Amino acid sequence: MQISMTVNGDEITREAEPRVLLVHFIREILGLTGTHWGCDTSNCGTCVVLMDGLPVKSCTVLAAMADGHDIRTVEGLATGGVLDPVQQGFMEEHGLQCGFCTPGMMLTARALLDRNPHPDDDQIREAISGQICRCTGYATIVRSVQWAAEHPAGAAATGEEVNA
Ligand code: FES
Ligand code: FES
Numbered sequence: 205m206q207i208s209m210t211v212n213g214d215e216i217t218r219e220a221e222p223r224v225l226l227v228h229f230i231r232e233i234l235g236l237t238g239t240h241w242g243c244d245t246s247n248c249g250t251c252v253v254l255m256d257g258l259p260v261k262s263c264t265v266l267a268a269m270a271d272g273h274d275i276r277t278v279e280g281l282a283t284g285g286v287l288d289p290v291q292q293g294f295m296e297e298h299g300l301q302c303g304f305c306t307p308g309m310m311l312t313a314r315a316l317l318d319r320n321p322h323p324d325d326d327q328i329r330e331a332i333s334g335q336i337c338r339c340t341g342y343a344t345i346v347r348s349v350q351w352a353a354e355h356p357a358g359a360a361a362t363g364e365e366v367n368a
Contacts, residue, residue: 207271211236212280222268226260227251229267230277238278238307249335252308253277259312261334278307281314289352290314299348302339309335313349322353 208217211234218233230239230253239262242250251262254276281288287295290313294300299309309332316323316331323331328349329342337345 205268207267209270209272210274212276220267222266224267225263226253226265226267226270226275227262229270230262230275233267236277236279240304240307242304247336248305249312249332250305250308252311252335254311254315257315257318259308259315259334276311278310281310286358288314289355289358290317290349292355292358293348293351294345297344297347297351299345301337301344305335305337309337309345313352316349317353317356321356323349325350 205220205222206217207220207229208215210216211230216234218229220229220233224233227239227241230236231241239253240250241263242248243263246261246264249261252259253262254260255265255270256274257276281291288310290310294306294310300306312332312335313328316328320327325346328346332342332345332349
């Protein structure tokens with residue numbers, strides 16, 4: 205069947221079987237491998253993308269269900285060559301630990317900040333509770349999201365130096 209959607213601002217149409225999951229459509233048909241596939245049980249959250257601005261586990265959505273919708277993956281987080289403040293925050297506060305769960309974490313954080321620009325730590329922890337960090341813990345991830353909340357225009361706009 206033909207499936208059409210907007211992905212990171214581009215309108216695309218591809219042929220795919222009706223049973224294809226969105227995560228596989230994104231990774232294997234579109235070649236956007238920043239979206240990761242970490243479990244078979246809908247538990248890990250590493251596959252999160254934004255659908256119409258809301259985080260969804262793309263392993264629980266058929267590509268056909270995303271037909272006509274707006275999808276944003278981690279590849280679409282930076283705009284015009286400028287990192288999203290969430291990406292900068294993960295860099296500044298070392299939220300990028302294993303890297304595997306990071307794309308989903310960042311997209312969830314972006315959706316949170318879009319609806320709540322000043323979340324407290326508990327609200328951040330609740331927002332990312334659908335995502336499992338297996339490697340160390342959530343402290344630096346929470347600090348990274350707080351950094352983004354404190355720098356909504358990003359470091360460049362405030363003249364701060366970003367630690368590369
Ligand atoms: S791949 Fe684990 S929740 Fe989707
Ligand atoms: S930061 Fe990815 S599993 Fe911990």
